[in-house]
Amino acid sequence: MRDIQNKLLNGTQALPLNWIRGDIEKGSYLGTTFYVHSELGKSSGFRYMNYNEMPAEVWNHQLMAVDVDSESSIEDYLIEFGFPFSPARNSPDSLYFFDNPFRERCLEAIGRTQVIQDNDCPSLFPMRSTPKAADLDPAITLEEAATTIEAFQIVVRNLEDVIKLNADLFSFDSFINAGASNPFVSVLGGAMYIDRRDSIPLPSCGMLSSAICNQIIEALRDPVPWKLCACEGCGKVFKRKQGAKNPSSVSEYCCVACEQRQRKRNQRAAARNRIQH
Numbered sequence: 001m002r003d004i005q006n007k008l009l010n011g012t013q014a015l016p017l018n019w020i021r022g023d024i025e026k027g028s029y030l031g032t033t034f035y036v037h038s039e040l041g042k043s044s045g046f047r048y049m050n051y052n053e054m055p056a057e058v059w060n061h062q063l064m065a066v067d068v069d070s071e072s073s074i075e076d077y078l079i080e081f082g083f084p085f086s087p088a089r090n091s092p093d094s095l096y097f098f099d100n101p102f103r104e105r106c107l108e109a110i111g112r113t114q115v116i117q118d119n120d121c122p123s124l125f126p127m128r129s130t131p132k133a134a135d136l137d138p139a140i141t142l143e144e145a146a147t148t149i150e151a152f153q154i155v156v157r158n159l160e161d162v163i164k165l166n167a168d169l170f171s172f173d174s175f176i177n178a179g180a181s182n183p184f185v186s187v188l189g190g191a192m193y194i195d196r197r198d199s200i201p202l203p204s205c206g207m208l209s210s211a212i213c214n215q216i217i218e219a220l221r222d223p224v225p226w227k228l229c230a231c232e233g234c235g236k237v238f239k240r241k242q243g244a245k246n247p248s249s250v251s252e253y254c255c256v257a258c259e260q261r262q263r264k265r266n267q268r269a270a271a272r273n274r275i276q277h
Contacts, residue, residue, distance in 0.1 A: 021082035056247035087179030094178035109143035179213035231258035
């Protein structure tokens with residue numbers, strides 16, 4: 001595991017992470033497109049989410065629960081957490097260890113969102129000048145949202161296998177590093193300049209993916225040992241319990257839901273034993 005830690009970048013919180021989330025609408029330009037319109041936001045209350053608001057190990061729970069084949073499941077995730085733009089926007093080479101068909105899908109999905117950002121839909125993503133963050137109308141295609149979430153799910157499953165095997169076989173450090181927030185990365189907010197020769201980088205789209213990458217890096221660097229959740233049938237490895245105000249490192253359970261589920265299971269088993277005796 002130390003080899004994995006050494007491959008990942010330091011300074012993950014060198015800059016603050018903030019991004020827009022809130023009620024979204026769907027357009028049909030180039031297929032399904034999700035967007036948060038600034039006028040919609042004024043009436044329904046979109047707001048900025050920041051890194052400190054993220055639940056503990058969100059990559060291990062809510063992200064893994066998304067069904068990438070279900071548009072409604074993806075939409076629910078986007079409403080709750082924001083838009084997951086691909087870390088490959090910062091470095092296409094970070095997709096190297098994914099299989100080729102999936103890699104091509106990821107790049108094509110970025111390209112489809114890019115068309116919206118660059119050309120015919122400035123009202124969906126008015127990034128041609130240097131607007132303030134409050135004036136942005138973030139947009140993402142269903143394809144980029146789905147492939148980014150799926151890529152993270154592949155990464156997390158690989159990480160889980162590595163932890164359970166106590167091996168140094170983690171293949172996706174370049175993908176995590178590509179999305180992580182580091183000193184050379186600018187931040188959504190204030191004036192910005194976009195180089196339109198390449199895909200718009202994460203900081204100019206939204207930093208949810210950077211927050212996920214940061215969380216993974218911080219979990220790997222956390223000196224607390226990995227544990228297997230004690231809830232029967234869960235199978236997650238974790239370090240910090242999700243759901244408590246202060247994420248616990250001593251809990252046997254990965255989240256409050258698992259703790260409650262196992263407690264009810266134990267209570268039913270105890271009741272059956274009392275009846276039998």
